[in-house]
Amino acid sequence: MKIAIAGASGRMGRMLIEAVIAAPDAQLFAALDRAGSDSIGTDATAFLGKNSGVLIASDLAALDGADVIIDFTRPEGTLEHLKACQAYGVNMIIGTTGFDEAGRAAVAAASEKIAIVSAYNMSxxxxxxxxxxxxxxxxxxxxxxxxxxxxxxxxxxxxxxxxxxxxxxxxxxxxxxxxxxxxxxxxxxxxxxxxxxxxxxxxxxxxxxxxxxxxxxxxxxxxxxxxxxxSNRTIYAQGSLRAARFLAGKTAGHFNMKDVLGLN
Incomplete structure (x- = not known):
């Protein structure tokens, strides 16, 4: 799985990056952060003392070629990523909270073009x-x-x-x-x-x-x-990877973690 991570320099973003590079069936394809962040242009795994060859970028064109993005940012950022994912045919795992009614409607509408797992909690x-x-x-x-x-x-x-x-x-x-x-x-x-x-x-x-x-x-x-x-944010990262595996091969649809876990 070619995975992009949003909010790459944040606490959750780094946890997700660490989980992705440790997973045998996943590849860190892109890492995104907001324009103006001090992290832009640095290696996405520098905080681990490693070089991945993936530089943190603010240009959403970096998503082109990814299979899925995992996004735990804020509603305004996630909605921008949502537009880019539709343009590039990239599926989404959305762990962002705090959407208003219009934001939730935008996610639902986008699921007609790409496959999305959204959940208040990925654990x-x-x-x-x-x-x-x-x-x-x-x-x-x-x-x-x-x-x-x-x-x-x-x-x-x-x-x-x-x-x-x-x-x-x-x-x-x-x-x-x-x-x-x-x-x-x-x-x-x-x-x-x-x-x-x-x-x-x-x-x-x-x-x-x-x-x-x-x-x-x-x-x-x-x-x-x-x-x-x-007690540890790794639970959200591991749940997100499980959701990414669930979306493999899907091209559209709006799912939640109960779908991912077979609880519906």
Whole structure:
């Protein structure tokens, strides 16, 4: 697989580059970063003390000839890459979060021309948790209040996390409801009693926490909690490679990690 990496000089970009060069079935084909970055023109694996021969570039023409790009950047950057991928026939793995409705629509439209795996979280474990939550919500659908608590590092710019939102969607899928109709995004002041059938969200930010998520089903006399804690970003890189392998040979379509893992 000829793989391009977006955001090549960032923490996640470097983790992805390291995973790609270690994979026997993958080749680092291109590395991208924003124009003006100090990394432009440097070797993509210099941080590992190695020379790959792949120089970090800002010109999206570097994508020409790649099989797939893995993109964990920001919505505005990902949408620019989306346009280039359609032009060059490059499939996409999108781990970027924080898209607005128009951004999500653009990704969906592009999937008619290229194959895309997009997910709030590329971790294999997290996507298994999504499935467990569907099961739990189907059983604990009467007499249980649902709250979702997540914590991330202090540099994260969106809240609640995309993974927390996806966990809420897993619960409401089992309830046959839309998350937007039952979500309580914040609480402040005299809020009154908790309304049945709602899902409360709490977002914590601090330190270097990679990602902790807990969904609480609180009933009378018992509480069930489903938790996932990430201790290393390599889980996202390995999940992304699994998604890239899934897309091999596909020319169009919009998929998620449950498709990749056979959980749908």
């Amino acid at each position: 294999v474990g997290v996507n298994l948790v999504f499935k467990l939550l569907e099961i739990a919500a189907g059983v604990l659908n009467q007499g249980y209040d649902v709250e979702i608590v997540e914590m991330h590092h202090k540099h994260k710019v969106d809240a609640p996390s995309g993974t927390a939102i996806a966990m809420g969607e897993a619960v409401t899928k089992a309830w046959d409801k839309a998350l937007k109709d039952v979500a309580v995004w914040s609480r402040e002041g005299i809020t009154g009693e908790r309304q049945d059938g709602t899902i409360g969200f709490a977002a914590l930010r601090g330190g270097d926490v990679i990602g902790d998520h807990t969904v609480v089903f609180a009933g009378a006399g018992e509480r069930v909690e489903v938790t996932h804690k990430a």
